[in-house]
Amino acid sequence: xxxxxxxxxxxxxxxxxxxxxxxxxxxxxxxxxxxxxxxxxxxxxxxxxxxxxxxxxxxxxxxxxxxxxxxxxxxxxxxxxxxxxxxxxxxxxxxxxxxxxxxxxxxxxxxxxxxxxxxxxxxxxxxxxxxxxxxxxxxxxxxxxxxxxxxxxxxxxxxxxxxxxxxxxxxxxxxxxxxxxxxxxxxxxxxxxxxxxxxxxxxxxxxxxxxxxxxxxxxxxxxxxxxxxxxxxxxxxxxxxxxxxxxxxxxxxxxxxxxxxxxxxxxxxxxxxxxxxxxxxxxxxxxxxxxxxxxxxxxxxxxxxxxxxxxxxxxxxxxxxxxxxxxxxxxxxxxxxxxxxxxxxxxxxxxxxxxxxxxxxxxxxxxxxxxxxxxxxxxxxxxxxxxxxxxxxxxxxxxxxxxxxxxxxxx
Amino acid sequence: xxxxxxxxxxxxxxxxxxxxxxxxxxxxxxxxxxxxxxxxxxxxxxxxxxxxxxxxxxxxxxxxxxxxxxxxxxxxxxxxxxxxxxxxxxxxxxxxxxxxxxxxxxxxxxxxxxxxxxxxxxxxxxxxxxxxxxxxxxxxxxxxxxxxxxxxxxxxxxxxxxxxxxxxxxxxxxxxxxxxxxxxxxxxxxxxxxxxxxxxxxxxxxxxxxxxxxxxxxxxxxxxxxxxxxxxxxxxxxxxxxxxxxxxxxxxxxxxxxxxxxxxxxxxxxxxxxxxxxxxxxxxxxxxxxxxxxxxxxxxxxxxxxxxxxxxxxxxxxxxxxxxxxxxxxxxxxxxxxxxxxxxxxxxxxxxxxxxxxxxxxxxxxxxxxxxxxxxxxxxxxxxxxxxxxxxxxxxxxxxxxxxxxxxxxx
Numbered sequence: 001x002x003x004x005x006x007x008x009x010x011x012x013x014x015x016x017x018x019x020x021x022x023x024x025x026x027x028x029x030x031x032x033x034x035x036x037x038x039x040x041x042x043x044x045x046x047x048x049x050x051x052x053x054x055x056x057x058x059x060x061x062x063x064x065x066x067x068x069x070x071x072x073x074x075x076x077x078x079x080x081x082x083x084x085x086x087x088x089x090x091x092x093x094x095x096x097x098x099x100x101x102x103x104x105x106x107x108x109x110x111x112x113x114x115x116x117x118x119x120x121x122x123x124x125x126x127x128x129x130x131x132x133x134x135x136x137x138x139x140x141x142x143x144x145x146x147x148x149x150x151x152x153x154x155x156x157x158x159x160x161x162x163x164x165x166x167x168x169x170x171x172x173x174x175x176x177x178x179x180x181x182x183x184x185x186x187x188x189x190x191x192x193x194x195x196x197x198x199x200x201x202x203x204x205x206x207x208x209x210x211x212x213x214x215x216x217x218x219x220x221x222x223x224x225x226x227x228x229x230x231x232x233x234x235x236x237x238x239x240x241x242x243x244x245x246x247x248x249x250x251x252x253x254x255x256x257x258x259x260x261x262x263x264x265x266x267x268x269x270x271x272x273x274x275x276x277x278x279x280x281x282x283x284x285x286x287x288x289x290x291x292x293x294x295x296x297x298x299x300x301x302x303x304x305x306x307x308x309x310x311x312x313x314x315x316x317x318x319x320x321x322x323x324x325x326x327x328x329x330x331x332x333x334x335x336x337x338x339x340x341x342x343x344x345x346x347x348x349x350x351x352x353x354x355x356x357x358x359x360x361x362x363x364x365x366x367x368x369x370x371x372x373x374x375x376x377x378x379x380x381x382x383x384x385x386x387x388x389x390x391x392x393x394x395x396x397x398x399x400x401x402x403x404x405x406x407x408x409x410x411x
Numbered sequence: 412x413x414x415x416x417x418x419x420x421x422x423x424x425x426x427x428x429x430x431x432x433x434x435x436x437x438x439x440x441x442x443x444x445x446x447x448x449x450x451x452x453x454x455x456x457x458x459x460x461x462x463x464x465x466x467x468x469x470x471x472x473x474x475x476x477x478x479x480x481x482x483x484x485x486x487x488x489x490x491x492x493x494x495x496x497x498x499x500x501x502x503x504x505x506x507x508x509x510x511x512x513x514x515x516x517x518x519x520x521x522x523x524x525x526x527x528x529x530x531x532x533x534x535x536x537x538x539x540x541x542x543x544x545x546x547x548x549x550x551x552x553x554x555x556x557x558x559x560x561x562x563x564x565x566x567x568x569x570x571x572x573x574x575x576x577x578x579x580x581x582x583x584x585x586x587x588x589x590x591x592x593x594x595x596x597x598x599x600x601x602x603x604x605x606x607x608x609x610x611x612x613x614x615x616x617x618x619x620x621x622x623x624x625x626x627x628x629x630x631x632x633x634x635x636x637x638x639x640x641x642x643x644x645x646x647x648x649x650x651x652x653x654x655x656x657x658x659x660x661x662x663x664x665x666x667x668x669x670x671x672x673x674x675x676x677x678x679x680x681x682x683x684x685x686x687x688x689x690x691x692x693x694x695x696x697x698x699x700x701x702x703x704x705x706x707x708x709x710x711x712x713x714x715x716x717x718x719x720x721x722x723x724x725x726x727x728x729x730x731x732x733x734x735x736x737x738x739x740x741x742x743x744x745x746x747x748x749x750x751x752x753x754x755x756x757x758x759x760x761x762x763x764x765x766x767x768x769x770x771x772x773x774x775x776x777x778x779x780x781x782x783x784x785x786x787x788x789x790x791x792x793x794x795x796x797x798x799x800x801x802x803x804x805x806x807x808x809x810x811x812x813x814x815x816x817x818x819x820x821x822x
Contacts, residue, residue, distance in 0.1 A: 016467035050487070056427035057491055058498040065497070068505050069490035072483035076461070079480035080468055086476070087469040094479050099554055120554075143510055143531075 002167045003035040003125065007135065007157035011174045012231035013077050014044025016084075022231065023084035025172070026130060030090060035125045037164065039135040039157040040081055042073025063108035067137075067147045071097065074134035074153070082132045091129040095121070097137035097145070102156060104138035104146045110287045111146035112214070113138060113155060116163035133160065151212030158215045162222035169224050171211060172231035177238035178203065178210055180402040181255040185390045188403030192253065194239045199253050200226075202345040202379040206256035216240065251348035251355060252400040257393045259340040259386050260311040261291075263372060266321065268331025269303040278328045279305060279321065286320045288313045291341070292374040292383065302331075308372060308383060311337060339371065340389035343381040344396055356380045362399045368392050413578045414446040414536065418546065418568035422585045423642035424488050425455025427495075433642060434495035436583070437541060441501060446536045448575065450546040450568040451492055453484025474519035478548075478558045482508065485545035485564070493543045502540040506532070508548035508556070513567060515549035515557045521698045522557035523625070524549060524566060527574035544571065562623030569626045573633035580635050582622060583642035588649035589614065589621055591813040592666040596801045599814030603664065605650045610664050611637075613756040613790040617667035627651065662759035662766060663811040668804045670751040670797050671722040672702075674783060677732065679742025680714040689739045690716060690732065697731045699724045702752070703785040703794065713742075719783060719794060722748060750782065751800035754792040755807055767791045773810045779803050 006029060008022050022040075030036045050069050054061045061069075078094035085092035101117030124131055135153025138146050148155050154171055161169035178200065181189040195203075197220035204213040210228050219226045219240065229237025269275035276295065283290055294306045309317055318333055349355045356373075359380050363370055368391065370382035384392055397403060417440060419433050433451075441447045461480050465472045472480075489505035496503035512528030535542055546564025549557050559566050565582055572580035589611065592600040606614075608631035615624040621639050630637045630651065640648025680686035687706070694701055705717045720728055729744055760766045767784075770791050774781055779802065781793035795803055808814060 016464060019468065053427060053487070053491060054494060057430065057494045060498075061494045062497050065490045065493045065505055068493075068507075069487060072486045075483045075486070076464070076480060079476045080464060082476045082479075083465060083468045083472045086473050087471075094476055096479075096556070099556075145507070145510075 001033065001035050003037065003164045004029060005037045005039060005157050005161040005164070005166045005169045007039040007153055007169070007171045008041070008231055009153065009171075009173050010041040010044050010047070012172055013040060013081070016080065019043075019077070019080050020084050022172075023081060023088055023090075025231070026085060027088055027090050030130055034167075037121065037125070037131045037133060037160055037166070038081065039133050039153055039160060040074060040077040041135050041153040042070075043077050043080075046073040046076065064144065067108050067145050070147050071134070071137045071145050074136055078132045078134050085130055085132070091127070092132055093124050093129050094132045094134075096134050097156070098139035098143075100131075100133040100160070102138035102159070104140060104148070106140045106142075106144065106146070107287065108146055110149040111138060111140075113148070113159045113218075116159050118160075118163050121160075121164065148214070151215070154212035154215035155218055158218045158222070158224050158226065161224045162218065167225065168227060169219065170227045170229055170237075171215075172229055173210060174231065175210055175228070176230040176233060176235055177228050178208070178240070178254075180253065181393055181397050182208070182257070185257070186255065186394050186397045188397060190403060192238050193236070194241060195253060196347055197240055197242065198378055199345055199347055200240045202343070202376070203254050203256050206258060206341065206343040206345065206379065206381065208254065208256045211240075251352045252344045252346040252402065253348075254345045255342070255393050255396045255400070255402065256345060257340060257342045257389050259389055261308050261339040261341055261383060262311050262314045263306055263308050263336040263339055263383060264314070264317060265304055265306045265334045266330050267302070267304050267334065269305055270329030272303045275303065275329055276305065278324070279330075282320055282324050282328065283309075283317060286316060288317050288320075292372045292381065294372060306372065308339070308341070338386050339383050340386045341381050341383055342389060342392045342396065343379050344400065345379040347378045349379070350377050358399065359396060362395050363392060366391065366395050412444065412446050414448065414575050415440060416448045416450060416568050416572040416575070416577045416580045418450040418564055418580070418582045419452065419642055420564065420582075420584050421452040421455050421458070423583055424451060424492070427491065430454075430488075430491050431495050433583075434492060434499055434501075436642070437496060438499055438501050441541055445578075448532065448536070448542045448544060448571055448577070449492065450544050450564055450571060451485060451488040452546050452564040453481075454488050454491075457484040457487065475555065478519050478556050481558050482545070482548040482556050485547055489543045489545050496541055496543070502538070503543055504535050504540050505543045505545075507545050508567070509550035509554075511542075511544040511571070513549035513570065515551060515559070517551045517553070517555065517557070518698065519557055521560040522549060522551075524559070524570045524629075527570050529571075529574050532571075532575065559625070563625070565623040565626035566629055569629045569633070569635050569637065572635045573629065578636065579638060580630065581638045581640055581648075582626075583640055584621060585642065586621055586639070587641040587644060587646055588639050589619070589651070589665075591664065592804055592808050593619070593668070596668070597666065597805050597808045599808060601814060603649050604647070605652060606664060607758055608651060608653065609789055610756050610758055611651045613754070613787070614665050614667050617669060617752065617754040617756065617790065617792065619665065619667045622651075662763045663755045663757040663813065664759075665756050666753070666804050666807045666811070666813065667756060668751060668753045668800050670800055672719050672750040672752055672794060673722050673725045674717060674719050674747040674750055674794060675725070675728060676715055676717040676745045676747075677741050678713070678715050678745065680716055681740030683714045686714065686740055687716065689735070693731055693735050693739065694720075694728060697727060699728050699731075703783045703792065705783060717783065719750070719752070749797050750794050751797045752792050752794055753800060753803045753807065754790050755811065756790040758789045760790070761788050769810065770807060773806050774803060777802065777806050
């Protein structure tokens with residue numbers, strides 16, 4: 001019997017009525033004769049409420065204790081969803097992360113899954129029962145509760161799908177699929193029927209928000225057939241697969257953007273050879289993700305190092321670097337906030353030079369200054385002032401004709 | 412280094428400010444040079460909020476899923492209290508029931524602790540850290556989360572104290588100790604300096620509410636030195652020990668009462684020999700506690716069976732008995748609700764006949780009818796109409812001179 005994994009996000013479970021709706025959809029899948037494993041996030045605003053409670057107690061909660069606190073969110077959802085399924089006549093068993101065999105590395109707040117032990121799940125599936133597993137959370141080998149970071153429920157779903165060799169992993173969310181850009185800011189954005197793992201990975205990393213990047217990476221590495229679809233409406237979603245079958249000749253597939261970016265500059269690195277790695281290893285040791293990196297030398301042969309990070313990591317980044325100031329050897333740190341990243345993504349870029357040049361021309365024509373640039377084979381990202389973020393996205397969406405393709409593709 | 416166990420109930424942790432207060436008290440104990448293990452309940456109304464959510468989904472939630480849901484309550488408290496302790500400069504580690512090694516039988520909603528595996532706790536205590544363990548919850552040998560029933564956090568605290576051979580187990584609550592009766596209803600009630608396990612066991616069973624009966628039983632069986640005291644004020648509490656050292660010559664030590672009692676009568680038991688055990692084994696199999704039992708025979712040689720249960724169990728009791736009607740063999744069931752139980756307790760009763768007679772006389776003199784009676788060596792309980800509960804308690808408290816003893820004992 002084939003197995004499918006279905007994931008419901010927090011906004012699809014924010015009330016008990018929505019939980020009942022999710023239960024209906026799950027039962028419909030079960031009636032198709034499949035083994036069904038459901039993965040859920042915490043209900044709606046639960047995580048924020050828990051963060052508020054912690055904030056009333058301390059500004060700097062221990063990471064271990066934050067995991068302990070946040071892990072309760074999904075435990076509430078899994079039990080309520082199991083109750084709803086049982087009430088509708090199905091047989092359901094809820095499992096926490098540790099009960100579902102989600103083993104992670106020993107890192108708090110942002111752990112990676114290192115193993116999925118499916119014995120217990122497979123035993124329950126054999127009895128014909130639906131499994132409702134807690135996303136976002138796992139356990140270390142020595143029994144410590146960990147969490148996978150925001151959006152980690154997607155990763156749990158894909159990891160379970162890979163471990164169970166599931167036919168499909170459906171991510172049910174509050175959008176109907178993956179769009180060429182965010183429709184709330186770019187009205188001409190349209191839904192893609194399919195997209196490749198690599199393109200989705202860039203879009204996910206670039207803040208498109210529908211799928212957690214780790215989940216896409218995991219899906220790519222384990223060839224999990226992934227689908228993004230609405231948790232409510234029945235329409236077809238977007239399939240993420242090795243080679244997006246349609247519209248292959250498109251150069252750019254999507255425009256992504258993300259705000260709350262800080263550009264941090266470390267001035268006067270004393271030793272260029274040891275200084276660079278020690279800055280980034282210090283940040284990595286504190287789980288601070290660095291995105292774009294630029295190294296420059298001034299006339300006086302001073303080495304400066306600029307990089308972009310998320311606003312929320314700014315304070316911690318400054319603290320940990322200042323703490324290591326002696327060891328790293330630098331003069332001082334400056335930060336520029338109020339920045340956003342705008343990116344174009346498409347696997348067609350590899351064989352189409354001049355895409356980046358066109359992007360810079362579009363921005364310049366519209367009076368938008370780019371403050372940092374980063375490129376890969378399938379994407380180009382620029383940092384701009386946050387006021388320019390949405391206009392930049394709209395101009396790029398128009399210039400690469402992402403909106404008009406719907407009609408041509410449909411005909 | 413000596414170990415002490417301190418338990419905080421939900422009302423002592425209902426806000427983040429109260430959690431900070433609890434942290435202060437815990438740090439004071441730690442500074443006395445003790446190993447400190449803290450056991451906590453869910454914050455204030457958390458359990459009720461979770462029950463409301465479940466109620467929106469189903470009237471009859473699966474017991475397993477209720478345990479999964481309710482166990483999140485203490486997990487929130489332990490993480491927040493650990494954060495508060497860390498914020499105040501202490502080192503603290505929170506542990507869920509399963510992480511604290513609380514092993515229970517495989518029963519949901521009302522499990523008994525069968526083992527406490529202290530290896531992990533002892534390792535953490537060796538590092539000088541404070542442990543904050545979740546009360547009320549445990550885990551079965553095969554990894555299912557269970558709960559111990561309302562008030563089960565007391566049991567967790569005593570079980571940990573016994574397993575760790577703690578010097579003392581302090582139950583911090585919103586009263587300052589064990590009283591001769593409930594001061595809210597019996598104004599002359601006074602605090603007892605000490606009381607025996609057996610007396611406390613009767614008082615706990617009889618609804619005095621300050622301590623869970625199982626916790627007292629556990630403490631008695633493992634000779635755990637137990638103390639009930641205020642979570643806020645510094646005054647001495649009540650010590651529960653093998654032989655209450657003071658006031659030994661008192662016949663009655665306390666008056667307890669409890670409302671929301673149902674008297675259920677099974678009419679026309681076909682077979683007296685097999686019928687009786689099958690009624691009570693059916694109820695026990697469904698975790699329904701039966702209190703007072705009366706068996707009677709009518710003129711026509713029909714056997715009727717009356718017993719008292721809690722109102723909340725009434726519907727389930729009727730359902731499970733009706734389901735087994737054929738097998739048990741009876742005519743019909745009737746229920747009388749709106750009843751309360753009033754009890755007098757005191758180990759001096761053993762050697763003082765006539766206490767029950769005096770109790771009945773006091774009730775009769777005040778026009779209060781007793782509907783069912785139950786006696787043990789150290790207590791007498793009667794069922795009365797709920798309107799008579801508090802007056803009965805006051806009259807008995809006066810008649811046995813429980814209030815006036817304070818002055819004489821103090822002099």
